[in-house]
Structures are given as C-alpha cells and as structure tokens.
C-alpha cells in the first residue's frame with residue numbers, strides 16, 4: 001500500500017481496484033485537487049486488513065475484482081466500521097446489479113466507468129461531509145446520553161437526600 | 164338336326180375370302196357388321212342376328228341385327244327366336260330348320276310361326292372351345308330354304324368369326340390397357356411434377372430459414388464478443404479519460420505557479436501550451452472512443468431500457484428531426500402516416516432502427532431526392548415503409564446488407580453495423596425487415612412489427 005504522511009486529523013480516502021492504472025488515475029486526480037490522504041489497494045483482503053487497524057473515512061471500490069466483488073468487500077467494510085462512507089465504481093455490465101445492491105449494502109453512491117473527475121470530486125466531498133455530520137451527530141448523541149445519565153444520577157441523589 | 168361338316172371346294176375358297184375380310188377388321192362393331200353382312204349374303208338369308216355372351220351377366224345379348232340390304236334393324240329383339248337360340252346355347256350344337264311350317268310338333272304361338280319364317284339356321288360362335296355367342300339367320304322366302312351344306316359352311320364361317328371376334332376383343336383390351344397406361348403415365352407425371360414443386364418450395368423455405376438462422380447466430384456471437392470488448396475497453400478508457408482531465412488541470416496549475424513565481428515565461432509557457440493542446444486532442448479522441456463503446460453496448464443490448472407503450476409516429480418524427488441535418492434543402496421528406504395502434508416496445512431501440520434506415524436513405528441520395536415514410540396497420544402488424552429515390556442496391560449485395568460489417572461506404576463513413584443492429588432489434592420485437600431495391604431508382608425498407 002501507499003500513503004501520504006499526514007497529520008491525524010486529515011480525512012482518509014481508500015480506493016480499491018484490481019487495475020493499477022485506475023488507482024493511479026484516481027489517486028493522481030484526488031491528490032492534485034484535494035487535501036485528503038489517499039490510500040490505494042489492488043487486493044481487497046489487504047485493504048480490509050488496513051481498515052481494521054487504521055482510520056478510514058471513505059472507501060471507493062471497483063465492482064468486478066478477484067477474490068470478492070466490490071459489494072461483498074464493502075459489506076465487510078461496513079462490518080468493521082459502519083461509519084465509513086462507501087462508494088462503488090462500476091462498469092456498464094454491472095450497473096444493474098450495483099444499483100439493486102445499493103440498499104442492501106447501504107451505499108452512499110455509485111460511479112460509472114468511465115467516470116467524470118468532477119463527479120468523482122463531488123461524490124467524495126459529499127461522502128466525507130456526510131461522514132463528518134454523522135460523526136458529529138453521534139458525538140452529540142453521546143453527549144446528550146451522558147448529560148442524561150448525569151441528570152439521572154443527580155435525580156437519584158436528590159431523592160435520597162429528601163428520603 | 165346338325166350334320167357332319169361337308170364343305171365344298173368353292174365354299175373353302177369363299178371361307179378363305181371371308182377370313183381375309185373379317186380379319187382385317189380390328190374394330191369390334193365394324194367386324195360384327197361385316198360378319199353379319201357376309202353371312203346374310205353368302206347364305207341368301209333375309210336377316211341375320213349376331214349374339215354375344217355378356218361377360219358380366221352371362222346372358223347371350225344381341226350385338227347386331229342386319230337386313231339383306233346391309234341396313235341395321237333397330238328393334239331386332241322380337242325378330243330372333245329365343246327358343247332356337249336357347250337350344251343352341253344349351254346344346255352347344257348348330258340348329259337348322261329347313262322348312263319351319265312343315266316341322267312337326269311346333270308350338271303355334273312360337274315367334275317363328277307368327278312371323279311366318281320359312282327357314283332358320285343358327286350356329287354357335289366359339290372362342291377357345293367355349294361358346295361365346297351365336298349367328299342366327301332366317302328367311303320368309305317361300306322359294307328358299309337353308310340346306311345342310313349351308314350349315315356346314317356357316318359352322319366353318321362361325322369358327323373364323325369366333326377367332327376374329329376374340330382377336331378384336333383382345334385388341335380392344337390391349338388398346339384399353341394402353342390408354343389406361345397412358346393416362347396413368349400422365350397422372351404420375353403430374354404427381355411427380357407436383358411433388359417436385361413441393362420439394363422445391365420446401366427447399367427454398369429451408370434455405371431461407373437457414374439464412375435467417377445463420378444471421379441470428381452471427382448476431383448472437385457478435386453480440387457476446389462486443390459485450391466483452393465493451394467491458395474490457397471500459398477500464399483503460401476510464402483511466403485515460405480521467406488522466407486527460409487531470410493533465411489539463413495540471414497544465415492550468417503549472418501556468419498559475421509560473422506566473423506566481425514570476426519566472427521567465429517563454430520556453431516554459433510554450434511547453435505547457437504543447438501539453439495543453441495535446442490534452443485537448445486526447446479529450447476529443449476519448450470522446451470518440453466513448454461513443455463507439457456506447458454504440459457497441461447498444462448493439463450488445465447491455466443497456467436495458469423500459470419496455471413501454473408508445474406511438475411510433477412520435478419516434479419517427481423525433482428521428483426525422485435528428486436526421487434533418489443530412490437532408491436539409493436537398494431531400495423532400497414525405498410522411499404518409501396511416502392509423503396505427505400504440506405498440507409496447509423498446510422505443511429507444513426502435514428509434515435507432517428508424518435512424519439507421521433514414522441515415523442510409525439520406526446517404527443513398529446523391530443530390531436532390533425524396534424520402535417517403537408510410538405507415539399502416541395490416542394483419543395484426545404495424546407496417547412502416549421507408550422509401551428513397553437513391554442509388555439502389557445491387558442484386559448481389561441484397562443478401563449481404565444485413566450482415567454485420569458489410570458496407571459499401573468508404574472508411575470512416577460506414578461501419579456496416581447499422582442494418583445488422585436494426586435487424587436484430589426488429590427480430591427481438593418479433594418482427595421482420597424486408598428490402599426491395601432497383602438500381603438507379605431507389606430502395607424501400609419495410610418493417611413489420613406485430614401488435615400483441
């Protein structure tokens with residue numbers, strides 16, 4: 001795998017495709033146009049191992065790959081961390097299947113080969129934004145939960161004091 | 164009553180004459196007339212009757228009755244003594260009554276007596292020992308009566324006549340067999356001809372089906388090949404497409420940074436311009452490849468679209484608008500739309516068919532011309548006929564125009580795929596395309612689409 005050395009807060013995008021040339025193209029474009037940290041894999045299993053130990057915010061996966069197809073791979077990614085935004089990159093022939101599976105796997109978007117760079121940028125940006133909002137939401141929910149817990153504790157103490 | 168034959172020499176000569184005469188007749192009625200006339204003449208009888216056994220009823224039937232003057236006697240039945248005939252028939256012996264009125268023990272009611280017959284003679288006719296008939300002669304002449312030598316003579320005569328009758332009958336049979344044979348041969352010839360025609364049309368049909376099968380087969384395998392190619396091209400195409408865009412962006416960034424750094428522009432700017440220009444060419448090139456892949460995909464039916472109910476006239480109109488740039492000012496488009504029902508179909512695909520045919524028509528017209536689109540609803544099918552006044556299609560090419568890759572147009576103009584794609588699409592709609600063309604006059608493509 002290849003990665004940019006970056007500070008921890010940088011958003012990380014993972015691209016998986018069995019074709020090296022696609023990876024190079026996507027990486028080159030995203031690195032030129034964005035500040036994200038890009039990691040690329042030709043092997044879906046290696047990619048999965050990476051996700052297990054590293055923070056990844058968005059995954060773009062090819063559909064037709066050896067070992068497992070893109071949907072299977074993204075389903076496994078979801079198991080590891082449901083918060084990661086998942087995008088599939090399909091050829092024409094697999095479009096139908098991909099669209100059908102979007103709901104099953106909970107995909108954020110699908111991109112079609114040959115993809116448009118501007119579309120790719122927008123999808124990635126929106127996907128990450130969604131990821132950020134979701135994380136924020138979760139954090140807020142956690143805070144509320146905690147506040148609620150504190151309140152309950154307080155309530156119990158008050159009751160005890162007056163008992 | 165009958166005597167031993169006792170034939171005189173002159174009688175023998177006469178018999179020889181008789182034999183010569185009657186054997187020259189092969190036609191049975193003629194033979195019988197001749198025989199009777201001879202017998203009457205030779206025996207100086209007043210009238211004679213010849214009876215022959217009917218093969219089906221077994222009865223002796225009167226075949227001919229003649230008078231002395233060689234005329235036919237019409238109602239001769241009453242003129243033969245049945246008693247005499249029956250006697251000859253049952254006994255197989257000749258009978259002679261020289262003097263009827265003087266014969267003893269005759270029934271006065273007998274026809275012989277009533278008709279005042281003076282003398283009567285009757286001899287059997289034989290063929291192969293079997294009695295096949297008899298010759299009956301009588302006379303009312305008081306001065307004349309038949310004699311014993313007459314009987315002997317008549318018996319000899321009857322023998323010859325029997326053989327002659329047999330011959331004539333055989334001849335007739337042979338003739339009949341021949342005739343039957345001839346008509347049988349005629350019949351068989353006709354049957355064979357009919358069978359041949361049947362076979363020919365069956366063969367033609369088979370050839371047709373085979374052609375069609377071959378065509379579908381070719382299309383199917385081509386479709387698979389094309390699907391594979393489209394898929395394979397897609398990935399590298401995606402990379403090139405993206406890279407070309409990234410290239411342009413890089414050029415832009417480089418130009419900006421050169422400006423920002425206030426570097427000397429000259430050579431660097433020129434290099435960037437070259438990159439930029441090439442990048443633009445790449446964009447066009449990629450667009451072209453993308454379009455080809457799209458066509459191929461369409462052909463291989465990779466992009467499924469809705470199967471829906473549409474008015475084909477709308478599709479035709481849209482297509483005409485799209486091809487307007489080819490026909491503008493030069494070609495007169497005539498619409499003869501009939502009443503047609505809506506059709507449930509892949510509308511986009513059918514539009515492509517119209518498009519392919521219309522583009523071909525436009526390309527076939529050199530200079531001024533006309534294209535006519537006629538629609539109708541016939542025998543449960545929508546019929547769309549697109550005619551042009553173009554150059555026409557050579558006879559030897561008519562069978563090949565639907566073959567994938569067949570084109571008579573120059574490189575870059577024709578792909579030879581238009582009609583094969585159209586053929587396939589129409590076939591998948593359960594319809595067919597027919598073509599009719601005359602060199603120098605024009606071409607008509609007729610599309611039949613069944614309405615379910």
Ligand SMILES: Nc1ncnc2c1ncn2[C@@H]1O[C@H](COP(=O)(O)OP(=O)(O)O)[C@@H](O)[C@H]1O
Nearest residue numbers: 523524527555564570571577578579580581582
């Ligand atoms: N309307 C027409 N008039 C004359 N020739 C025609 C017409 N339509 C088709 N053809 C002949 O059939 C060939 C195949 O047509 P098509 O499959 O559309 O391929 P293309 O147009 O690319 O050559 C053409 O090259 C041409 O020779």
Ligand SMILES: [Mg+2]
Nearest residue numbers: 519523581582
């Ligand atoms: Mg054509």
